[in-house]
Amino acid sequence: MSNSQTLAVIGLGSMGYGIAASLLRAGNTVYGFDVNEDAMRRFQAEGGVSGTLSEVAQKIDTLVVVVLNSAQTETVLFGDAGWVPALRQGATVIACATVAPSFARTMAAKCAALGIHYLDAPISGGAGKAAAGKLSVMASGAPEAFSGAQGALDGMAETVFRLGDAAGAGSAMKAVNQLLAGVHIAAMAEAVTFGMTQGVDPAQTVEVISKCAGTSWMFENRAPHIVDGDYTPHSSVDIWPKDLGIVLDIAREARFSAPLTAAALQQFMAASGSGLGKEDDAAVAKVYARNAGLTLPEAK
Template sequence: MTPRVGVIGLGAMGMGTATALLERGLTVTGFDISPQACASFEAHGGQSASSPAALAAQSDIVLLVVVNADQVEQVLFGDQGVVGSLERGGLVMQCATVAPSVARRLGERLADAGLEMLDAPISGGATKARTGQLSVMASGSSLAFDKAAPALDAMAATVYRLGSEPGTGSSMKLVNQLLAGVHIASAAEAMALGIRMGLDPDTVYEVITHSAGNSWMFENRVPHILKGDYTPLSAVDIFVKDLNIVHETGRELAMSMPVASSALQQFTAAKGAGFGREDDAAVIKVYQRLSGITLPEAANDPGEG
């Protein structure tokens, strides 16, 4: 029997994932605190629930595509939470970026409630979420993987089976987020340097994307800068959160990570300057404030962006 899937969190990643699941023939229910997000999912042919509990009552698998550990806690264990409504033996796929220690503890608590958990952070951005081509860094029991298979087949191009216990998937996601955050901050600094030296920004992009200094994040994020479009596909606030988790995990391990810490400071500065809800490429605006560089402007918008 095809499992019923619930998706909690209908932001850029959650909406794309829920829609991809729906288009592959699964019965999908969505929930978000934003009525507009729920209405948008319904417009795509999905159904929405009034609460996480209501969603869980009509689901076999519940995906959590929320922002942080506090939201995970609330939707699972808060008033009108998933636990208590999801039938025993049901599966929670925890896709948010959280500390490995948080993922391990969640696995224990869900097991105590008679539920399976797949620690399943995702990567690939909103575009790959929408097309069902995410990378999933997953760990959990064989039973959890078996239960998750229909959803994973529909939402992911690649599923990495990293271990049998929650926590390993989240550990791998932290490695990814460390690199992603550093690469975005480096891309912004490199573009700021080029602009400050008088180079044409479009030419910098053309040359670097065909040179050894290129990175996936440079190639993906710099076009946002060139267009002056900081519509948040992944916000500055996300990397303040994720690089803080990297920093805190390093502290737990007594491991110094100066490069990640430097990137965290740049994202924190961007947040402090009021750009927290803008696209993470807006970290370049820190250099605009400090060095007076002129950034490309959005078409038909003479403002700062």
């Protein structure tokens, strides 16, 4: 393809792998990097290119960072083996982790000082949409960052929200999304298990509520996991203490009370503390079930 680019994706987890595969499918040359060498080998077997940072950094048009948190993002960009100092002038970083707006602004400033564009671009849609190249991206950054990122965004996203010309606005919007998503998952688990105390089968709850005003995207997506007794981690419990913790940190700085977020966070903390951290986040229902003496559906 005449408009193809040379890209690198850092982080080949459930989201990053889907993004890398989508970018590859769009006709780009894509390097994939992860601490999990099996993920790297799998990606290379599907057409990804192998190489080391020193070998490929000067070739990269856009670096897509899909890691867990701010600490990992900063390590990837500016750690002992950081990418930003090695990239060519004018390259673009797309940073996808959920982070505080202040952190995004700091990373943008550090990148700019080295002639690198930084797009604050947290993502939403889950692993399925990542694999399909249909993510929603909440992006903010200088016009040059959007311009440099456009080729990668075309391959990974269905919708790109342009939220401003400075980093931080994208992360602020992601915090709003994560507040709602985390609260909705906890509310879903509470509703399904509450129904069980009244003799309502979880499958029936899903059937009825999905067609009623009480539904939500998270209810319709996660409640079937409980019905199926399948807690394969599409999005794990342990994501939520991190993300809701970020929301509450931002709220604290703004002197804003967020009691629903705090209550949801406690349920995810309880789930993680019970050894459920690596399970699908619908497993927060197990906390409610345990406390109420309920037996959730088993895997079919």
